Amino acid sequence: MPAYHILKIKAITPSSIGASSFVLILESTHSTNLSFPIVIGNQEAQSISIILEGISIKRPLMHDLFINVFSLIDVSLDFVEITRFNDGVFFAELNLLNDDKHIVVDARPSDAIALAIRLNKEIRIPTSLFDSICINSSEISESGSISDVDIVISKSDLEMELKKALADENYEVAASLRDKIEQLNAKK
Template identity: 35%
Template sequence: MEKLIELEILGLSSNHSQSGSFTLILGEVNGSRRLPIVIGMFEAQAIALEIEKIIPNRPMTHDLFKSFANGFNYEIDRIIITDMKEGVYYAKIKCKSDQIEAEIDSRPSDAIAIAIRFGAPVYCTEKAMSEGEVDNFEFDSSEEKSSPKKPTQKFVTKKEPSLKDFSLDKLNQMLEKAINNEDYERAARIRDEINKRN
């Protein structure tokens, strides 16, 4: 059986080379290798929402998948990024119930959005890691980092200094409005400011 490498989510950045896309940075657990994967805006939002524990007014597609799986007593065992061909990653979702084990083809972005909702581990094959890895990739919110393999990116952890000027009541109103408008990135920033004051 091929050796699998366990990964963790390290960050999410806007991708300046492809409008409307993001780069998800996965890191080797107990290692220095990094695996950047370009994903769409919707999948980036789905991953960010679950990481930030923001509950949308209506269930998103990945939440619906979890409810559906739970309804039929399916669990997600793990996610495996299996391969990369011509710059495109491939993944499988390993799931099981009392009677059945199944393996479902998936885009890595969807698989990871589902994995974090189930608390399932994410792995990749050595082949996939060696195809797309970036050694010792580091990032922070204030500097742009680049690598020979990937375009320069700036990681999105922007804060709004103006939020500090609002009262707690006003921030709560703004949070409700942002959630109603499904502006979850803004909602996360407002919620962080509210948490600082509590």
């Protein structure tokens, strides 16, 4: 069994949790029937989608700027790794090279992935972590939406969406979010 899985992007879809979030579905290249979702922000989803869809832009986005800075300071991206999952939050690292020096930088997975796909670098996840969070792709419909699977999202994100739903007087959404928060609290 490999120490890590190499991931590819299977889909990006709007999240049912809120208008400002999207679900990024990552799939193992070792086991294409296994994948997992990460909730990401609107800007990161746009940045990733631009590359996936081959859209050219006139001005650099933040991830393009990072790449330009990397080249100016003679740093290259070796690979990115999703390293852990704690309390509903994924963590990642950029693995950089400068001459013969290996540098590891903490990053949000969405930002790390946006950089990796721009530079055609590997997106990795330790096998032990992947095995603990992956779902069978049969649970994900062809449109990329997740059916009967709870999307991994942090309690703070849910609370933020709840406040927004209440401010917008969207009480059905607010009740659903309240229930999800209560479910998370019950698991602790």
